[in-house]
Amino acid sequence: MQSSTFLNLLALAAVPAAALSGKATTTRYYDGLEGACGCGTSSGMFSWQSGGSGFYTAAASQTLFGSGSTWCGSGCGKCYKLTSTGSAPCSSCGSGGASGQSIIVMVTNLCPNSGNAQWCPNAGATNQYGFSYHFDIMAQNPVLGDNAVVDFEETSCPGAAASDFAQCQCA
Structure with a gap:
């Protein structure tokens, strides 16, 4: 009977954890500085951080970054596919962009609630628009429209x- 219990536990351990997905709000920033995952430097970014290769970096809300941490959260280095729903979270806060447009982002920074409560909720809470998740995309220009609501799903990183994330302090 013990070996049967052990085999059942072993089978459960072999089941991969479900990838995180849901709906999120987005904004954008552009500073090119090292984020809370220790990626890049004050003198520059990795070549892929600005979207030149079709993917971007993002500061993620606390739940995505990793709760209880402001440096090297457990979400550092995770990638997500963001697909625009074509709408913004409110009529006065953006255009929402074209529905169905997608990009991939890697979490390399934290979007803290302090000073950003409108967009970046604390873990277990929602932002001003009722969303539990937020991505602040590092890009000079809107890439999914202005403040688009997105469907997101965790995905493998390009x-x-x-390989560049392996050079980050939090890798």
Whole structure:
């Protein structure tokens, strides 16, 4: 009977954890500085951080970054596919962009609630628009429209992003 219990536990351990997905708000910033995952430097960014390769970096809300942490959260280095729903979270806060447009982002920074409560909720809470998740995309220009609501799902990171993340302090 013990070996049966052990085999059941072993089978459960082999089941991969479900990838995180849901709806989120987005904003954008552009400073090119090292984020809370220790990626890049004050003198520059990895070549892929500005979207030149079709993917971006993002500061994520606390739940995505990793709760209880402001440096090297457990979400550092995770990638997400963001797909615009074509709407903004409110009529006066953006255009929402074209529905169905997608990008991939890697979490390399924290979007803290303090000073950003409108957009970046604390873990277990929602932002001003009722969303539990937020991505602040590092991009000079809107890439999914202005402050789009997105469907997101965790995905594997593209090769260049994964290899460059290995150079980050939090890798």
